[in-house]
Amino acid sequence: MSADVNTVKVNILDKDYQVSCPAAERDALVESARYLDQQMRTIRQGGKVVGVERIAVMAALNITHGADSPGPAVQPRQPGSAGAGSDGLPRASTTASTASARWKCRPVGCFA
DSSP, X not given: OOTTEEEEEEEETTEEEEEEEEGGGHHHHHHHHHHHXXXXXXXXXXXXXXXXXXXXXXXXXXXXXXXTSSSOSSOOOOTTSOSXXXXXXXXXXXXXXXXXXXXXXXXXXXXX
């Protein structure tokens, strides 16, 4: 990774995670974490899914399948955009390898 990489602390479902990402991607990462936290809280409040791991899996499935939006949940970024979807929230890249290359979860604080 280049010198323009920052470690960003995000909070998802009352747990802190440290994630490394390029400085230019910081805001998108923070918004993505906020969106994931919101989705996981909604699932937890429904009371039908128990356990953080199961809640995370259900949130991931809902987000990637688009269960909570009329259009596709995973949208490619448009040149010059901040990666925002139609609801103003960031959307993941269409390729997992691109996302994994941008944001790297640091071993300390991740699912510890």
